[in-house]
């Protein structure tokens with residue numbers, strides 16, 4: 001089974017996510033109105049598409065969400081001093097996925113890891129770098145390349161550790177990425193990462 005971390009450049013022609021008349025019932029009242037149509041569309045994808053196709057399709061939706069100005073409240077843009085910080089944006093009431101904003105100060109990043117569930121990512125602000133690896137039993141993670149990303153750029157990944165990666169901020173400004181993970185992480189965000 002293919003395990004690549006897929007990267008896709010920004011698509012400026014993609015239509016912005018429209019605001020709904022009423023917020024999705026599971027979205028907090030203070031959340032940006034663009035979150036509700038995103039959630040409705042992810043729910044529809046989970047009903048209509050094979051799970052294998054979901055990460056790429058959700059990444060396409062995240063690209064539109066990442067371009068929404070004012071998407072995040074000030075407290076959701078706050079970085080951490082001792083490492084990158086996760087902010088919970090939405091937890092699917094049925095536990096099928098979790099949406100988070102990750103905030104990266106310059107120099108902050110993850111270790112090399114795989115995922116315990118599918119994952120879709122979009123760059124909201126800044127220029128984080130994605131480094132990719134091949135995992136070879138007995139040798140560990142062997143680097144295969146790194147890519148500096150731009151706002152609106154997306155990536156997605158199937159579960160597993162055979163094609164691990166890491167994300168870090170080598171730029172001078174804070175970066176913010178949106179991550180949709182295919183499991184409930186509200187109580188334990190670290191459960192998504194599988195060490196390599």
Ligand SMILES: [Fe+2]
Nearest residue numbers: 113114115165
């Ligand atoms: Fe990851």
